[in-house]
Amino acid sequence: MPDATLWSALADPHRRAIVALLLQRPRPVGEIVEACGLSQPSTSKHLKVLREAGLVRVRQDAQRRVYALDPAPIAELDAWLAPYRELWNRSLDALGRRLDETPDDTSHAPEEPTTKD
Amino acid sequence: MPDATLWSALADPHRRAIVALLLQRPRPVGEIVEACGLSQPSTSKHLKVLREAGLVRVRQDAQRRVYALDPAPIAELDAWLAPYRELWNRSLDALGRRLDETPDDTSHAPEEPTTKD
DNA sequence: GCGCTTTATTCCTTGACAGGAATATAATCG
DNA sequence: CGATTATATTCCTGTCAAGGAATAAAGCGC
Numbered sequence: 001m002p003d004a005t006l007w008s009a010l011a012d013p014h015r016r017a018i019v020a021l022l023l024q025r026p027r028p029v030g031e032i033v034e035a036c037g038l039s040q041p042s043t044s045k046h047l048k049v050l051r052e053a054g055l056v057r058v059r060q061d062a063q064r065r066v067y068a069l070d071p072a073p074i075a076e077l078d079a080w081l082a083p084y085r086e087l088w089n090r091s092l093d094a095l096g097r098r099l100d101e102t103p104d105d106t107s108h109a110p111e112e113p114t115t116k117d
Numbered sequence: 118m119p120d121a122t123l124w125s126a127l128a129d130p131h132r133r134a135i136v137a138l139l140l141q142r143p144r145p146v147g148e149i150v151e152a153c154g155l156s157q158p159s160t161s162k163h164l165k166v167l168r169e170a171g172l173v174r175v176r177q178d179a180q181r182r183v184y185a186l187d188p189a190p191i192a193e194l195d196a197w198l199a200p201y202r203e204l205w206n207r208s209l210d211a212l213g214r215r216l217d218e219t220p221d222d223t224s225h226a227p228e229e230p231t232t233k234d
Numbered sequence: 235g236c237g238c239t240t241t242a243t244t245c246c247t248t249g250a251c252a253g254g255a256a257t258a259t260a261a262t263c264g
Numbered sequence: 265c266g267a268t269t270a271t272a273t274t275c276c277t278g279t280c281a282a283g284g285a286a287t288a289a290a291g292c293g294c
Contacts, residue, residue, distance in 0.1 A: 004130055007127060007128045007133070010124060010128075011127075011128035012251090023200055023201060028270085028271095029271060030271085039254065040270085041254075041271090044271060045252080045253085045273085047272095062269095063269055064270060065270080065272095069201070071204050071205035074205045081198065083140055084140060084186070085195055087140065087191070088191045092192075129281090129282085146241055147240070156285090157242090158242075158286090159284075161242050162242085162283085164241095164242090165242080166281095179240090179291070179292065180291045180292060181240060236293100238294105239290100239292080239293105240291085241289085242289070243286105243288065244286085244288085245285090245287100246284090247282105247283090247284090248281105248283090249281090249282085250281085251278105252278090253277090253279105254275105254276090254277095255275090257274075257275095258271105258273065260270085260272090261269085261270080262267105264266090
C-alpha cells in the first residue's frame with residue numbers, strides 16, 4: 001500500500017500537472033514555473049512535497065535543479081490498484097457479456113496481459 | 118484523467134480503508150463504523166464523499182444501506198496511471214538489460230576511465 | 235400512527251494546506 | 265569577494281476539510 005504522503009502529494013491538481021510535465025521529460029524549476037503558471041515559491045513548495053513523496057528526483061546542473069520523475073512510487077500505486085483492477089475486469093466482463101453492445105470492442109480477454117508484473 | 122474528487126476522496130486514509138473493506142464485500146454502514154473505529158456520523162460523511170466521487174453505490178436493505186464498490190473510477194485511475202506505468206516498465210527494462218548483459222564475455226570492456234578529468 | 239433502529243445532516247471548532255510577498259541560500263562567473 | 269541567476273524557505277493569511285455532539289430523516293414492526 002502506498003504511503004500516505006504519496007496519495008496526498010498526488011491529490012493536488014497542480015502537483016499532478018507537474019508530474020505530467022515531468023513525464024514528458026525532466027525539467028528545471030523555471031520551466032515548471034512557466035508551464036504551470038504558478039509562482040516560483042509555490043512551485044518550489046510543490047516540488048518539495050513531490051520530493052518527500054519520492055515521486056521526483058533532482059539533478060543539479062550549474063545553478064539549475066533539474067527535476068525528473070522517479071518511477072518507483074508509480075509501481076506502488078499500481079500495486080495498490082491491482083486488487084481493484086481485478087474487480088473492475090470482472091465487472092467489465094460481466095457487463096460485456098450482458099449487453100453485448102460494444103462495436104469497437106477492445107477484445108476484453110479474461111486475463112489482462114498488459115502489465116508485466 | 119480522473120476527476121479531482123476521485124483523488125481527494127482517495128487521499129484520505131480512512132476512506133481508503135473503507136474502500137478496502139468494500140473490496141472484500143459490500144457492507145452496511147454499521148459494519149463499516151465498527152471496522153474503522155470511526156463515529157457513525159464521520160463514517161457517513163466519508164461515505165458521502167466516496168459516493169460523490171462515484172467510488173461506491175448504495176443498495177437499500179430494510180433500514181440498512183449496503184455500500185458496495187463501483188469499479189468504474191478504478192478504471193479511471195488505471196487509465197491515468199498507464200503512461201507512468203510505461204515509464205516504470207522502461208526503467209525496469211533498462212535495469213533488467215543491464216543485469217542481463219551476457220556475462221560469458223570475460224574480457225568485458227569497462228567504462229572508459231580516461232575522459233573524465 | 236408510535237416507537238425503534240439505522241443512517242444522514244447540521245453546527246461548530248480545530249488543524250492542515252495552498253498561495254503570495256519578502257527573504258535566504260546556493261551556485262556560477264568576473 | 266561582489267554581482268547575478270536560480271531555487272528554497274519563512275511568514276502570514278484565507279480557505280477547506282475532518283471530527284465530535286446533537287439532531288433530523290427514513291424505513292420497519294406493532
